Amino acid sequence: xxxxxxxxxxxxxxxxxxxxxxxxxxxxxxxxxxxxxxxxxxxxxxxxxxxxxxxxxxxxxxxxxxxxxxxxxxxxxxxxxxxxxxxxxxxxxxxxxxxxxxxxxxxx
Numbered sequence: 001x002x003x004x005x006x007x008x009x010x011x012x013x014x015x016x017x018x019x020x021x022x023x024x025x026x027x028x029x030x031x032x033x034x035x036x037x038x039x040x041x042x043x044x045x046x047x048x049x050x051x052x053x054x055x056x057x058x059x060x061x062x063x064x065x066x067x068x069x070x071x072x073x074x075x076x077x078x079x080x081x082x083x084x085x086x087x088x089x090x091x092x093x094x095x096x097x098x099x100x101x102x103x104x105x106x107x108x
């Protein structure tokens with residue numbers, strides 16, 4: 001059984017950067033609207049130019065920085081699972097993120 005898990009995990013290892021990117025991008029899609037709404041509540045009384053600059057900074061710098069800097073961190077965290085449990089961890093993580101998306105869509 002451990003040989004099967006090791007082979008299964010080996011399929012994922014060369015793609016960990018893409019897998020980590022998918023995790024981060026999906027989480028940002030799931031919770032981006034909430035983040036935007038919270039920021040909007042903070043700046044709704046500000047001048048149009050200030051609101052625009054804040055949202056440009058949030059989207060371009062904030063979300064971009066999250067994507068760029070968290071992907072290597074998530075990749076390294078996945079590697080901590082080891083050669084045996086990497087594959088099951090990736091599958092379970094995607095299922096969990098799917099569950100989060102479902103919960104988020106119900107809250108609407």
